[in-house]
Amino acid sequence: xxxxxxxxxxxxxxxxxxxxxxxxxxxxxxxxxxxxxxxxxxxxxxxxxxxxxxxxxxxxxxxxxxxxxxxxxxxxxxxxxxxxxxxxxxxxxxxxxxxxxxxxxxxxxxxxxxxxxxxxxxxxxxxxxxxxxxxxxxxxxxxxxxxxxxxxxxxxxxxxxxxxxxxxxxxxxxxxxxxxxxxxxxxxxxxxxxxxxxxxxxxxxxxxxxxxxxxxxxxxxxxxxx
Amino acid sequence: xxxxxxxxxxxxxxxxxxxxxxxxxxxxxxxxxxxxxxxxxxxxxxxxxxxxxxxxxxxxxxxxxxxxxxxxxxxxxxxxxxxxxxxxxxxxxxxxxxxxxxxxxxxxxxxxxxxxxxxxxxxxxxxxxxxxxxxxxxxxxxxxxxxxxxxxxxxxxxxxxxxxxxxxxxxxxxxxxxxxxxxxxxxxxxxxxxxxxxxxxxxxxxxxxxxxxxxxxxxxxxxxxxxxxxxxxxxxxxxxxxxxxxxxxxxxxxxxxxxxxxxxxxxxxxxxxxxxxxxxxxxxxxxxxxxxxxxxxxxxxx
Numbered sequence: 114x115x116x117x118x119x120x121x122x123x124x125x126x127x128x129x130x131x132x133x134x135x136x137x138x139x140x141x142x143x144x145x146x147x148x149x150x151x152x153x154x155x156x157x158x159x160x161x162x163x164x165x166x167x168x169x170x171x172x173x174x175x176x177x178x179x180x181x182x183x184x185x186x187x188x189x190x191x192x193x194x195x196x197x198x199x200x201x202x203x204x205x206x207x208x209x210x211x212x213x214x215x216x217x218x219x220x221x222x223x224x225x226x227x228x229x230x231x232x233x234x235x236x237x238x239x240x241x242x243x244x245x246x247x248x249x250x251x252x253x254x255x256x257x258x259x260x261x262x263x264x265x266x267x268x269x270x271x272x273x274x275x276x277x278x279x280x281x282x283x284x285x286x287x288x289x290x291x292x293x294x295x296x297x298x299x300x301x302x303x304x305x306x307x308x309x310x311x312x313x314x315x316x317x318x319x320x321x322x323x324x325x326x327x328x329x330x331x332x333x334x335x336x337x338x339x
Numbered sequence: 340x341x342x343x344x345x346x347x348x349x350x351x352x353x354x355x356x357x358x359x360x361x362x363x364x365x366x367x368x369x370x371x372x373x374x375x376x377x378x379x380x381x382x383x384x385x386x387x388x389x390x391x392x393x394x395x396x397x398x399x400x401x402x403x404x405x406x407x408x409x410x411x412x413x414x415x416x417x418x419x420x421x422x423x424x425x426x427x428x429x430x431x432x433x434x435x436x437x438x439x440x441x442x443x444x445x446x447x448x449x450x451x452x453x454x455x456x457x458x459x460x461x462x463x464x465x466x467x468x469x470x471x472x473x474x475x476x477x478x479x480x481x482x483x484x485x486x487x488x489x490x491x492x493x494x495x496x497x498x499x500x501x502x503x504x505x506x507x508x509x510x511x512x513x514x515x516x517x518x519x520x521x522x523x524x525x526x527x528x529x530x531x532x533x534x535x536x537x538x539x540x541x542x543x544x545x546x547x548x549x550x551x552x553x554x555x556x557x558x559x560x561x562x563x564x565x566x567x568x569x570x571x572x573x574x575x576x577x578x579x580x581x582x583x584x585x586x587x588x589x590x591x592x593x594x595x596x597x598x599x600x601x602x603x604x605x606x607x608x609x610x611x612x613x614x615x616x617x618x619x620x621x622x623x624x625x626x627x628x629x630x631x632x633x634x635x636x637x638x639x640x641x
Contacts, residue, residue, distance in 0.1 A: 192554035202549045206356045218345050219555035
């Protein structure tokens with residue numbers, strides 16, 4: 114599903130974010146990527162959605178080599194990867210319904226199909242009754258659930274969740290992880306970037322550890338070890 | 340088609356949900372258009388006033404009494420052929436005499452002296468009008484040749500020369516000052532509108548980033564701003580036209596006192612409506628599109 118071969122990302126002489134990273138993630142896996150701040154986790158995410166290009170190495174998603182992806186192809190790549198962020202990244206001027214439907218509208222999805230899919234997605238994340246609210250009228254956990262519904266809009270094969278529980282309390286964080294697990298059960302590959310020890314240990318799934326830009330540990334059913 | 344409808348829908352949503360910002364942008368555009376129209380009106384009034392003064396300036400050529408109809412007619416044809424000449428009015432010797440008698444109808448001595456002569460002492464008079472006061476010199480020079488020396492008794496230009504030069508100086512200076520003011524105002528307006536639109540887009544910087552992350556193409560992001568620019572341009576133009584026409588209804592009665600002709604600003608704008616407001620609409624649209632394009636350029640980079 115995701116193949117990364119010898120990827121290095123250098124921003125400047127004194128700022129090397131990733132150093133010679135190689136790994137392969139199979140379809141349907143639930144992988145946690147852990148590491149301290151500055152370990153390269155965010156750069157890793159940015160490379161996957163082509164927000165940055167690698168200085169060296171190759172990145173392949175499915176059969177698509179995105180190493181030197183054209184600017185015009187980036188929107189198509191991003192429609193195939195569901196993204197979830199710590200700060201939710203919802204459009205503040207749009208309602209819950211519109212935030213989810215926007216992802217489909219930009220892809221040119223037909224209106225009747227959007228009217229069918231969006232309520233289903235909101236039901237999956239338990240926000241059917243909140244569809245008319247604006248993000249600022251929701252709690253953190255609810256906002257993150259909207260972000261999850263939006264990330265599912267294109268039925269992506271991969272979901273990249275960058276610190277999705279970072280701004281949430283334990284109960285809400287647990288709920289979000291349960292939703293991600295459920296999505297994974299339906300065959301979607303989940304890439305969870307986190308430094309939440311409890312979450313990683315409870316998952317008992319594959320854990321990739323980054324330290325100072327190096328891939329230091331890759332455990333099949335691992336624990337949070339730094 | 341769906342793509343276009345969605346862009347229009349997002350633009351209308353943005354305008355409505357950022358009502359304060361939209362209102363301020365339109366207000367700035369309206370103020371800019373009103374400033375431009377004020378200067379435009381000043382330019383039109385100045386041009387009309389200068390035209391009125393120029394209209395009152397002409398040159399008279401006084402022929403000698405024995406100039407002969409054939410010679411006068413020949414000179415008339417010669418002068419009329421100049422591209423600078425707008426019209427030539429010829430008064431026959433009899434008409435000149437009648438006009439003289441009328442002018443001095445109260446002065447018995449003058450009329451008595453005229454009767455003593457027993458013949459018409461006046462020759463025909465030619466009144467020449469040129470496009471610009473400066474053109475008179477050329478006409479006078481053309482007539483100051485030896486062949487016409489005995490036929491032409493006097494030319495009134497010599498008396499008017501300094502007045503004509505003054506008018507020319509004043510008109511060209513006024514035109515330069517007004518043109519300079521228009522340019523200055525255009526530059527100030529450009530900077531104000533550019534910064535207003537730029538700030539409006541800067542406040543949506545985060546939103547633009549999110550739209551990119553969920554896979555929106557650059558055109559899907561840029562599109563609503565272009566539609567918004569169009570809507571803002573139309574709205575500001577409509578509002579400024581309304582304000583302008585109301586203002587003109589107050590100004591026109593005063594102009595009617597100054598200008599004896601049927602000149603009024605309302606008439607001017609009515610007869611040039613497509614040109615004046617077309618130019619303004621295109622300029623405002625280009626300005627808002629350029630401003631939003633430049634403001635978004637950085638944010639649309641990957």
